[in-house]
Structures are given as structure tokens and as C-alpha cells.
Amino acid sequence: MSGAFIVDAHLHTGEHGPFFAPESGGRRLRSLMDRLAIERAILAGSWAALTRGGEAALADMRREHEESGGRIRYLGVFDPREAMESLRLLEKAKGWPGFQGIKLHPSFHRTPAEDPSYERAWSFAADNGLTILAHSWSPSEYNPVQALSLPSRYEGHVRRHPEVRFVMAHCGGRGSGRAEALRMAGTHPRVFLDLAGDIFCFHLLETLRNAVPEDRILFGSDYPWLDPRANISRVLLADVPDSWKRKVLRDNAIRAFALEERLS
């Protein structure tokens, strides 16, 4: 295969507060995509959309989409503490070009993932054929708010809305979080896992390949906090069949985000 073909299923734009990110703008991202053969990317919330929300942040993501010629798609952020306002913005964005779904981040929004206040987001995704991408991680002594985003906390929503395509970011993190994420992907046919973030575990790709159905793992970078080349290399150099590498780098993300079906 030649030319740009990779889909990065999880990255961000904008100034990134506490995280060191020497480049963060859409223009830098687009030139990086060109260099690394990344055809399309899912903008999983700009830093402004994740931390402050609001209409301007959403409109900025739409602008990133338009300036990219449609290569950057974006997710609206649902903050359960501002549920009505979040829903109003999602309703507005659902017909916009490049809008692909909803991002949830229980740790940033200080609300556990199983909380009933998220039900509106899940219903909205179900009613509108949207994908949900949610932060997930394992228990962390140095970052205790990660406990709000443990994979198992999402399972009630998944059971109530089995039709929703649900991507758990970071494969549930490390250790017990990852084990739970793998169990859920093996149990629920529309649960996907992305590779974004610093889950640099030994033989991760080989382990994932053997643990879940072959259509569930998505390449993601968490750019600009991490360099996409790290995770692209891990996929390309893994001891797994080339046919599966192609699914991870491209095909699974197209399915998980219905990239061919939704209007560009």
C-alpha cells in the first residue's frame, strides 16, 4: 500500500496546560500527518473543549476539520456537570461536517463513569448513530482521579446501549485496568480499544492480538503529548501478521467511527 493510509484514532490540538507539548496547532499536525502517512485523524477533543467546553471550542474543532480538507474529524465533549449545555452543543454539531461522536472524560470532569448523568450522552449517541470515545485507565496511586475512569465503570452503559460503538482509550491503561478492558472487548461486540497514551508495556501488541477479536484494536497516538512515531513503530515492528497491522492502523478505526458512512 502506498500513500497516506493510517487513521490516528485519538489525538488532540491546542495548548495543553500541565502536559509538555512543544507543538500543538492544526497546521503542525497536518504537516506531521503528511510526513507519517496519516490519512485521517480523530480529534478527541481539543484541550479547550476537554477542560472548558463551550461553543467556541467546538467551532474551533470544526475549523480544524475544514482547514484539513476533511482529514481531521472531531468529537464533541460531554461534561456531565453541564449536561444540558453539552447536549445543546452536541445537537448543534451533529449535522456539521466532520463531526463523528462524543468524548467522555470522567477523570477530567470529576464524575465517575457509571454516574447516571452520563445516560443522556449514551442515549444521544444511540439515537444519532454516533461513536463514544471515553478515557479509561487503571487505578493509580500518583494520579487518584484515574479511578473515576476504570473500564468496568462503563459496563452498565454498554449493556444498556449495545448498539453504540464504544472506544475505550488507552486500552484501559496498565495492569488491572487493561485486563478489564480486554475482558469487555471480548464480551461486547461493539467495544473497541485504542493504543493512545503511555502504555509502553512489553509485548503489548502481541498480547492484544491474542486477547480480543481482531477488529477491536485501534492505533492512536495522543499527539501532541506523545509523538505518533512511537506507536506507529510499535505496530509496524510487532510480531503479528501484516494483515492485522493494517486493521490496527486503518480498518478498525474506519469501522469504529463509521468513517465511510457519516458525512464528511
Ligand SMILES: [Zn+2]
Ligand atoms: Zn487523549
